[in-house]
Amino acid sequence: MMTVRPAILLLFLGMALVTYLPRMAPLVILSRLELPPWLLRWLSFVPVAVLSALLAKELLVNGTHLDVSLNHPHLWAAIPSFIVAAKTRSLMGTVLVGIASMALVRLVL
Amino acid sequence: MTREVPSALPATMLDGLRAAAPVMLGYIPIGFAFGVLARSAGLSVAETGLMSLLVYAGSSQFIGANLLATGAAAPSIIVTTFLVNLRHLLMSTALVPSLRQNAPWQNALLAYGITDETFAVNTAVLQGRPASPRFVAGLHISSQASWVVASVVGALAGHLVGDQAAWHFGLDFALPAMFVGLLMPNLHGENRKARYGAALAAAAVAVTVAVTFPDPNWSIIVATLVAATLGVLLS
Numbered sequence: 001m002m003t004v005r006p007a008i009l010l011l012f013l014g015m016a017l018v019t020y021l022p023r024m025a026p027l028v029i030l031s032r033l034e035l036p037p038w039l040l041r042w043l044s045f046v047p048v049a050v051l052s053a054l055l056a057k058e059l060l061v062n063g064t065h066l067d068v069s070l071n072h073p074h075l076w077a078a079i080p081s082f083i084v085a086a087k088t089r090s091l092m093g094t095v096l097v098g099i100a101s102m103a104l105v106r107l108v109l
Numbered sequence: 110m111t112r113e114v115p116s117a118l119p120a121t122m123l124d125g126l127r128a129a130a131p132v133m134l135g136y137i138p139i140g141f142a143f144g145v146l147a148r149s150a151g152l153s154v155a156e157t158g159l160m161s162l163l164v165y166a167g168s169s170q171f172i173g174a175n176l177l178a179t180g181a182a183a184p185s186i187i188v189t190t191f192l193v194n195l196r197h198l199l200m201s202t203a204l205v206p207s208l209r210q211n212a213p214w215q216n217a218l219l220a221y222g223i224t225d226e227t228f229a230v231n232t233a234v235l236q237g238r239p240a241s242p243r244f245v246a247g248l249h250i251s252s253q254a255s256w257v258v259a260s261v262v263g264a265l266a267g268h269l270v271g272d273q274a275a276w277h278f279g280l281d282f283a284l285p286a287m288f289v290g291l292l293m294p295n296l297h298g299e300n301r302k303a304r305y306g307a308a309l310a311a312a313a314v315a316v317t318v319a320v321t322f323p324d325p326n327w328s329i330i331v332a333t334l335v336a337a338t339l340g341v342l343l344s
Contacts, residue, residue, distance in 0.1 A: 002154060003156075009159070012159055015163070015169070018191035019191075020220070022191075022198040023194075023197045023201050027204055027220045027223075028217050031209035031211070040206060044298075048292070048304050048307050048311070048340070049337045049340065051229055052309070052312045053328065053332035053333060056311070056316050057328060058285040082289055084290075090290075091290040091291065097286070099283055
């Protein structure tokens with residue numbers, strides 16, 4: 001139960017390295033350079049783009065296909081969260097309402 | 110709606126812990142489910158905890174454990190992990206304006222904790238302003254601690270409740286709901302129209318790529334490149 005096989009440790013170290021490098025390299029290297037204004041402007045749109053892309057996949061894609069049916073009710077369960085987020089700006093409120101909505105949807109279906 | 114007033118800049122590790130609360134709420138059930146899966150894939154409890162500590166990337170850990178269970182070779186698991194996690198390249202770059210004043214060694218440590226979720230919280234709170242390394246460290250350490258502890262607990266106790274327990278309570282929906290909450294402050298900065306345009310484009314491209322290509326690892330990267338460029342053109 002508490003054993004760590006050497007081959008598994010080696011595999012994890014390899015996975016860790018290829019995961020860490022893309023996290024670290026831009027931040028450490030580009031922080032030393034003066035970035036041109038157009039790039040800073042472009043980067044200012046990255047958060048909204050990443051968030052929207054991640055969210056769209058969560059809500060609309062089931063495996064490898066578009067699915068907004070009741071088999072994959074994520075889009076519908078997110079509606080109360082969108083309303084709470086727009087009205088209150090409370091992040092924790094938005095999360096709790098999302099959890100409750102999904103639990104309710106699964107209870108009913 | 111009133112103009113968005115940026116909140117006071119968080120400065121302490123405690124501020125980071127507070128900001129991590131929704132991330133932790135999402136990581137605990139998913140980390141638990143990962144622990145259950147890792148055990149059934151043949152990993153020991155210690156190996157499960159070590160994977161969450163060293164690799165610390167949700168989807169690639171699930172994929173890695175599944176590949177291990179099917180007897181895949183280490184090099185192919187490592188290449189898959191690299192491709193799945195390559196999107197962090199863009200997030201790390203986008204954090205440069207907020208973190209560039211820190212020492213390189215500080216940034217090298219903070220970078221370890223960049224995930225989809227911590228990136229989303231960081232950018233929503235900071236909105237491009239300089240970040241205190243203590244705040245970011247508090248956010249990253251709390252988030253990863255919840256992930257590691259939850260996966261160990263899942264590996265230890267998973268057989269008692271099974272990996273479907275969180276599903277019935279809707280807990281797997283904590284992170285998508287958090288993305289909903291974090292999208293709002295990101296939509297309402299300067300250049301509102303350009304931000305809405307970028308968000309719509311990102312969603313459309315991400316879904317199109319994900320359903321068109323059977324290997325959807327690229328959808329987030331392609332969507333971000335297209336949408337951020339469109340955002341610049343619209344602003």
